[in-house]
Amino acid sequence: xxxxxxxxxxxxxxxxxxxxxxxxxxxxxxxxxxxxxxxxxxxxxxxxxxxxxxxxxxxxxxxxxxxxxxxxxxxxxxxxxxxxxxxxxxxxxxxxxxxxxxxxxxxxx
Amino acid sequence: xxxxxxxxxxxxxxxxxxxxxxxxxxxxxxxxxxxxxxxxxxxxxxxxxxxxxxxxxxxxxxxxxxxxxxxxxxxxxxxxxxxxxxxxxxxxxxxxxxxxxxxxxxxxxxxxxxxxxxxxxxxxxxxxxxxxxxxxxxxxxxxxxxxxxxxxxxxxxxxxxxxxxxxxxxxxxxxxxxxxxxxxxxxxxxxxxxxxxxxxxxxxxxxxxxxxxxxxxxxxxxxxxxxx
Numbered sequence: 108x109x110x111x112x113x114x115x116x117x118x119x120x121x122x123x124x125x126x127x128x129x130x131x132x133x134x135x136x137x138x139x140x141x142x143x144x145x146x147x148x149x150x151x152x153x154x155x156x157x158x159x160x161x162x163x164x165x166x167x168x169x170x171x172x173x174x175x176x177x178x179x180x181x182x183x184x185x186x187x188x189x190x191x192x193x194x195x196x197x198x199x200x201x202x203x204x205x206x207x208x209x210x211x212x213x214x215x216x
Numbered sequence: 217x218x219x220x221x222x223x224x225x226x227x228x229x230x231x232x233x234x235x236x237x238x239x240x241x242x243x244x245x246x247x248x249x250x251x252x253x254x255x256x257x258x259x260x261x262x263x264x265x266x267x268x269x270x271x272x273x274x275x276x277x278x279x280x281x282x283x284x285x286x287x288x289x290x291x292x293x294x295x296x297x298x299x300x301x302x303x304x305x306x307x308x309x310x311x312x313x314x315x316x317x318x319x320x321x322x323x324x325x326x327x328x329x330x331x332x333x334x335x336x337x338x339x340x341x342x343x344x345x346x347x348x349x350x351x352x353x354x355x356x357x358x359x360x361x362x363x364x365x366x367x368x369x370x371x372x373x374x375x376x377x378x379x380x381x382x383x384x385x386x387x388x389x390x391x392x393x394x395x396x397x398x399x400x401x402x403x404x405x406x407x408x409x410x411x412x413x414x415x416x417x418x419x420x421x422x423x424x425x426x427x428x429x430x431x432x433x434x435x436x437x438x439x440x441x442x443x444x
Contacts, residue, residue: 115392116268116389116392116393116396117268119388119389119392119393120268120270120389120393122389123387123389123390124270124271127271127272127318128316130304130306131302131311131313131318133305134302134303134304134305135302135313137303137305138300138301138302138303191300194298194300195300197315198300198302198313198314198315198316201315201316202316205271205316
């Protein structure tokens with residue numbers, strides 16, 4: 108195969124990849140918007156001589172620090188969703204970096 | 217047919233782990249590794265050289281064989297490997313991504329063009345329907361890569377499939393990639409197997425025309441396929 112043909116093929120694959128990354132990024136951001144922000148904290152409270160665990164989600168909203176009580180039954184699910192958020196954020200970073208790189212290559216070609 | 221490879225360092229570690237997991241789950245009883253990531257195996261087994269690889273890995277699922285399979289929760293297996301699901305809101309297709317690398321599934325599309333994704337409940341995945349995908353399940357090979365095995369299409373079947381779908385691609389880049397892969401596959405084709413696959417096709421005039429057009433683009437004489 109001639110060099111020119113190969114170059115065209117690579118260029119095509121790169122622009123396909125750029126398009127794919129942009130599409131995935133949109134989907135990832137959409138998934139992320141459905142996941143909770145913040146971090147889960149636990150306080151030990153005493154009431155009438157008994158010890159209780161008080162779980163709360165700490166997050167920021169409009170610049171303010173907020174605390175939201177989380178019932179014991181919802182803690183495990185919240186941990187999973189916070190972990191998922193971290194994974195999505197990591198993935199978004201990966202795709203953002205790749206898009207930046209591919210755009211740079213596309214502009215240079 | 218099974219081929220044992222001498223080398224085991226063919227794939228990057230992440231892909232090796234993924235293939236190993238799929239092998240252990242029993243997925244390859246009904247699935248094949250396809251797309252650009254099949255070429256490292258073709259290189260080792262058939263001396264077919266094609267260097268370009270994409271950031272996604274494709275697997276074809278034989279829907280017809282699913283009835284004999286015990287359900288496998290692939291989504292769970294992928295989550296355990298650190299993949300997250302990504303929904304393409306345009307098509308409803310669920311893919312799996314990790315560090316920018318995507319897993320995608322393909323199934324045979326019998327005719328209905330409107331379906332842009334298919335649910336495969338036994339595997340807990342969705343897949344992209346692709347026409348003529350049944351071709352690649354003819355004469356598959358099992359490649360033994362030391363501690364796991366991967367089932368792949370034979371080069372002849374992939375060649376014929378790519379010749380057909382290249383002409384149906386709406387994306388020029390994908391078409392060129394298909395044809396470029398076909399060109400690379402020529403060196404590893406066995407004429408007898410190629411004829412068998414062509415003879416097994418219920419080929420309409422449109423498909424015949426597509427094959428001939430692709431052959432002309434890659435300078436492959438269509439008479440070698442029994443077409444003129």
